[in-house]
Amino acid sequence: MKKLINNPAHIIDEMINGLTKSYAHLVKRIENTTIVISIENAAKVGLISGGGSGHEPAHAGFVGQGMLTAAVCGQVFTSPTPDQILIAIRAANKGHGVFMVVKNYSGDIMNFEMAKDLAEMDGIDVEYCIVADDIAVENSTYTQGRRGVAGTVLVHKILGAAIDQGATLAEVKSLSDAILPHIKTIGVAFSGATVPEVGKPGFALADDEIEYGVGIHGEPGYRREKLQSSADLAKELVNKLNNEFNFQSGDNYALLINGLGSTPLMEQYVFANDVFKLLTNVGINIHFSKIGNYMTAIDMAGVSLTLMKLDNQKWTEYLNYGVKTVAW
């Protein structure tokens, strides 16, 4: 394992310090916590997210005006604790309540729900949504139902824009209910991810092998195969998404191609070209697209493809709304 770190036990602490020192005009650390909070302090609904670390820039890179109020960083691939989440809720609350975006992992849900209960005892209104956008498998190592992956970033973006434009807590909840069924993701891994404290990849693939549907913590996917061309990988992932969406000519979509950590941007662009071809060939209109590393799995090689069906013009506007964050 060749990692650019000091003591694996101090990674989260040092990572948060590095991030907040480098972008002090946008974010700060709440002292003695693993919380990154926006320096913006407007009297609006608070929007928080978080989860295990190792997915950078998610979630702390999406803190800032127009997106998240705060992100709670757990240890690598480990949910943050309820006490940390509670501190984030309190800090994000400006008297208009706090909305939490939680990825569908059992540990995250338990801890975010516990923090919500504790915050409500303080008289803070808290609502939340659970993102379960990964269509690869039903149930998984750490999940009942589907996993929450890169589509979460689109949820941050849309809810954050709505809040910046003045949405109430109830409106944010209702917006999240509306958008979540329209966001779906599927990925393909070229390698496992190495958790620093473990020191070796969570799973191994042969030199000529890929695995479809692997989770962002290396959870098993649905099929291993010999390495395919970008065009063939795109076809597999787009077909899987079509099984969910049932594409119709003239449909409007947003698209996120997400690098899982060590796949070069050059290759992500090549893959994007194949995805665009497949989608435009069936008459789909892409109104928003983004390519890059947004929800990574440490050093995993591979990509995920997220599509969001845009049934409401407002959602497109929210996606394009200007933000001040490190990584959007």
Add this chain to the structure above:
Amino acid sequence: MKKLINNPAHIIDEMINGLTKSYAHLVKRIENTTIVISIENAAKVGLISGGGSGHEPAHAGFVGQGMLTAAVCGQVFTSPTPDQILIAIRAANKGHGVFMVVKNYSGDIMNFEMAKDLAEMDGIDVEYCIVADDIAVENSTYTQGRRGVAGTVLVHKILGAAIDQGATLAEVKSLSDAILPHIKTIGVAFSGATVPEVGKPGFALADDEIEYGVGIHGEPGYRREKLQSSADLAKELVNKLNNEFNFQSGDNYALLINGLGSTPLMEQYVFANDVFKLLTNVGINIHFSKIGNYMTAIDMAGVSLTLMKLDNQKWTEYLNYGVKTVAW
């Protein structure tokens, strides 16, 4: 070699299409060329750059309002040809002349200079600068003098901001003369880079070995060692930069930590924390900082550290000036 591509011979073509389709609101491809050009079309000095591909998001990711007018993409690690550069010059020229930012590689210089000569025969005023920010070694595989690496991105940023605010061609030239001696970079590689057409890494490091000063095409550095902690690596690189800058307490600097391709952002943030500690310990003020993959070497693991001494308040303003690009 496990790459997300189709035919290695078509990577550049497909990469440019993927990029320009995904960000059609910012950039477009000039048909039948490997040029990515801004959709903005203001009557200002044109600013172009380019070079071999494999450094994404450089340079095409920095095309857009406030930064580059156009980027010319060569084959992987290969200079673009003079005819392509000439087309870019013509397209970027709005009657106010064109400035070219060229990294210090013999092939690039030859081809950009030839294009300049051809453009001048058309009556287009062309000026250029050569970025040679890599302090690791004097002369290198493809270079007389020092190599041009990640500091180039800061040159794009500063010159682009000045042009957006109305600088003339002569003013851009004089600004480039002023800033270039103040921008210096040094890197450390954890692995080689694999050019797709070659299929294996350009050089090999043992499992516990790193190399200081490797170039962004895998050119040899200045020392191999056993893997060090992030704090020790930071110390080595900061010391090397100090030999150039001779840090004084109260000095003002900009900082760019650049991932070379497959090093996770989590680790880059840890490294940033170590760099900040060293610099602030000697009384240096950091007025601008950025961390991420800006000038990559395909899938190389490792980072580079760029410092720019800010002797002019205007330079800081240019660095912070708003742009509309894919990747800044």
